Amino acid sequence: MEQTQKQKMLAGQLYHASDPEIQEDQQSAKAWMVRYNAALGATDEERRELLRERLAAVGSGAVIRPPFHCDYGYNISLGADVFLNFNCVILDVVAVSIGAGTQIGPAVQIYTADHPRDPAVRRSGAEFGRPIAIGRNVWIGGGAIILPGVTIADDAIIGSGSVVTRDVPRGATALGNPARVRG
Numbered sequence: 409m410e411q412t413q414k415q416k417m418l419a420g421q422l423y424h425a426s427d428p429e430i431q432e433d434q435q436s437a438k439a440w441m442v443r444y445n446a447a448l449g450a451t452d453e454e455r456r457e458l459l460r461e462r463l464a465a466v467g468s469g470a471v472i473r474p475p476f477h478c479d480y481g482y483n484i485s486l487g488a489d490v491f492l493n494f495n496c497v498i499l500d501v502v503a504v505s506i507g508a509g510t511q512i513g514p515a516v517q518i519y520t521a522d523h524p525r526d527p528a529v530r531r532s533g534a535e536f537g538r539p540i541a542i543g544r545n546v547w548i549g550g551g552a553i554i555l556p557g558v559t560i561a562d563d564a565i566i567g568s569g570s571v572v573t574r575d576v577p578r579g580a581t582a583l584g585n586p587a588r589v590r591g
Contacts, residue, residue, distance in 0.1 A: 418483075420502050422524065422534040437462070437480050445474040459486070467508060472496065479521070487544065492516070501537035510542055513550030513568065518542075522556040543578070552587075 411419070413427035423430070440462045447455050452471050459466045462481035467488030475495055478484060483500035487508030494514045498504055499521040506512070520537040524530045538557030542548070546560050549568030560566065560576045567583035576582045580589045 417501050417537065420537050420539070422529070422536050424533050425501075425535060426533065433480050433482075437478060440481060441477060444476060448474045464503075483520070493550070501535075503539040504542075505540075506542045507544035507546065507562065509544055510546040510548070512548045513552070515551045516548050516554070517552075518554045520556050 412429060413423045414429045414433070416423035417425075417430060444455070444458050444462075447458060455472070455474070456466060456470060459470065459472060463484045463486065464482055465485035467486055467490060469489040470486040471490070472492040473494045476492065477496075478498045479500050481500065483503050484498055485503070485505045487506060487510065489509050490506050491510070492512045496512060496514070496516050496518070498518045502520045504518055504520060518540055520540055521535060522538055523535050540554055540556065541559045542554070543560060543562035543564065545563050546566070548554070548566040549570070551569045552566045553571045554560070555571065555573050558572050558575060560572065561578035561580070563579040564576045565581040566572055566576065566587065567581070569585070570583050570587040571585040572582060573586040576587070576589065582589050
């Protein structure tokens with residue numbers, strides 16, 4: 409049986425985002441974001457309930473300050489006491505997991521969405537995703553960008569404005585563009 413475009417997307421295979429099922433999921437996410445982002449004045453618990461409507465997992469004490477933007481939401485898992493400050497963006501065409509106690513500064517961008525390197529394939533409109541895993545007790549400074557396929561291990565620090573293009577080991581500090589682990 410042939411896979412749907414959504415099944416291909418979720419599996420990290422080449423897919424076409426113009427597929428009606430995927431477009432419907434994006435519209436649903438947009439409608440949810442309107443509600444969520446209008447809840448800035450709500451309590452953390454009220455916003456957590458809204459997060460539970462859309463996200464794959466929301467740990468106790470998790471907080472995302474609006475405005476927040478994502479592609480789908482259902483591929484995002486937050487551990488307990490995760491904190492995302494204002495204006496974060498998560499392009500979640502595949503899984504994004506954020507471990508317990510992780511703190512993410514304002515305007516951080518997390519991208520699982522990727523595009524083929526071959527220009528002919530790219531012209532076809534096909535794209536794919538590579539999952540991102542962020543460990544426990546990580547601190548990501550404001551304005552950082554996390555690129556597709558990256559794993560950031562427990563207790564790491566990502567400097568403000570850094571562009572993380574490769575994995576960051578446990579307890580390491582990575583800074584710059586591209587981010588490099590500092591000794």
